Amino acid sequence: LLVTGALVVLGLGGGAIVTEALVRGHLAPPDTRVPTGLYSRTVAWDGTERSAVRLATMPGARNEWRQPVALDEIPESLVQAVLAIEDQRFLEHVGLDPRRIAGAFVANLRAGGIAEGGSTITQQLAKNLFLSARRTPLRKLREVALALALEARHSKEQILEAYLNEIYLGQDRGMAIHGVAAASSYYFGRDLDRITVGQAATLAAMIHAPNRLAPTRHPEAARQRRDLVLALMTAQGRLGEGAAERARREAMPRRAHPSRSVEARWFRDAAAERIPGRLPTRGAAVYTTLDARLQEAAEDAVQRGVARLPGRPEAALVALDPRSGEVLAMVGGTDYGRSQFNRAVTARRQPGSAFKPIVALAALSRDGRRDPAFTLASVVEDVPLDVATPEGPWRPANYDGGYRGDVTLREALEASLNVPFARIGLAVGPERIVETARHLGITTPLAPVPAIALGSGEVTLLELARAYGVLATGGTLAETRLVTASRVGRGELSDVDPAGQTQVADPAAAYLVTSALEGVLDHGTGAAMQQVRWRGALAGKTGTSNDWR
Structure with missing residues (x-):
């Protein structure tokens, strides 16, 4: 032999x-x-x-x-x-x-x-x-x-x-x-x-x-x-x-101990696009910004939230650290097996009222050497409005069909009133609102039309999350990071997504908008968040577009 x-x-x-x-x-x-x-x-x-x-x-x-x-x-x-x-x-x-x-x-x-x-x-x-x-x-x-x-x-x-x-x-x-x-x-x-x-x-x-x-x-x-x-x-x-x-005399194990792994497939796909070159199918490790516990919580939140809605619509979620730009959790849909389309980073949707904080930031920021056009205490009329546009008259309305007369900018943001924000947008100028959005990291093309003040332009969820991060950090925009490093075999670590921050907004204006967004969750349209047990301040904004989407 x-x-x-x-x-x-x-x-x-x-x-x-x-x-x-x-x-x-x-x-x-x-x-x-x-x-x-x-x-x-x-x-x-x-x-x-x-x-x-x-x-x-x-x-x-x-x-x-x-x-x-x-x-x-x-x-x-x-x-x-x-x-x-x-x-x-x-x-x-x-x-x-x-x-x-x-x-x-x-x-x-x-x-x-x-x-x-x-x-x-x-x-x-x-x-x-x-x-x-x-x-x-x-x-x-x-x-x-x-x-x-x-x-x-x-x-x-x-x-x-x-x-x-x-x-x-x-x-x-x-x-x-x-x-x-x-x-x-x-x-x-x-x-x-x-x-x-x-x-x-x-x-x-x-x-x-x-x-x-x-x-x-x-x-x-x-x-x-x-x-x-x-x-x-x-x-x-x-x-x-x-x-x-x-x-x-040792007993056989009664149960297995499955690996602690989180699929995070939409995140995986997004991370793969950021890796330069081609990695071998074996022997390489890609280190990411994802937090496994937050990812599990995010997936659970999407499933539970969608289950309460008729027709089981699609949903997406992004959680990021606004100071570092690290994406901590990402869910791109309800069922990856059915649809691999990543709605968190690719889908462009109208943000609706979730865009109003960007309008407020433009209104509260200095324009060159000129003082801001508004303060949080500025009074804005909440009465019927008729705006002439090339497509015909534009008549914005509040979600409840009513009007409140004179309101402050803070009250308009906390109650998410459309008519006052349409007036604010016209006063600030659609072009300046689009410019502010660009500074906040929104790169999707936006048309400078009057309806931009009510979130008529389409953005991605990740872009919107980055913009909110600027408000949370006092006007600083961090580069989005999904991958921190990679290595092949036992080789040296290679940096992938570089870290970086840039001051892109007036810190005072960012603080004022964040203050008003705390009111949204305290006694405004997002007051249901008071049920969440959380230490410290919470700031956020609700947002719907057509048909309550």
């Missing part, structure tokens, strides 16, 4: 040179096997990934859960358990084990079927790395050739480390679990360095048939196979009888 294996290396695919080229450099550090994925923001970057939550794989990457570990981070009990059950002569052979093959042949002959495998750890790794699951007459020969080449090219330690990071060990909600560290987290809810001898034996036992021997679903089958592993460990001198007996 060893002679046959050598002939295979020389005879398949153009000879040993081709086979060596195939495996050259393939056993890179284990983290290069991890699917290129998105990770949440880290509170304090310390050069590791421990504080980051996995959000999703990037487009094109496989849906896998991996936690790469070095061989010296894997407990010795687990290494010995795997060697005992899978390849007891791993440190002695050169990729093939003739005694194991002969033993498997006899066992299978007696059983009348496949009862035992003869593949070494190196053969299994070669199959997992290079070959498809499709069985062909030449597949086993290719496996042998690749195993011999791997042994010639790499050390036993490198092969074992790659194997323990590569092996398939079940499913987590449709996501393939690869490697012993991810499996330890899923089945036992603990880091790999904290597993017991019994748990190590259970993981080793699963390699033979991960789904059929999953301890959370088939505890009795898993227990029997685990006990076999423990028996082999003692028989081979890898474990004392006392330790084995204690391990046999």
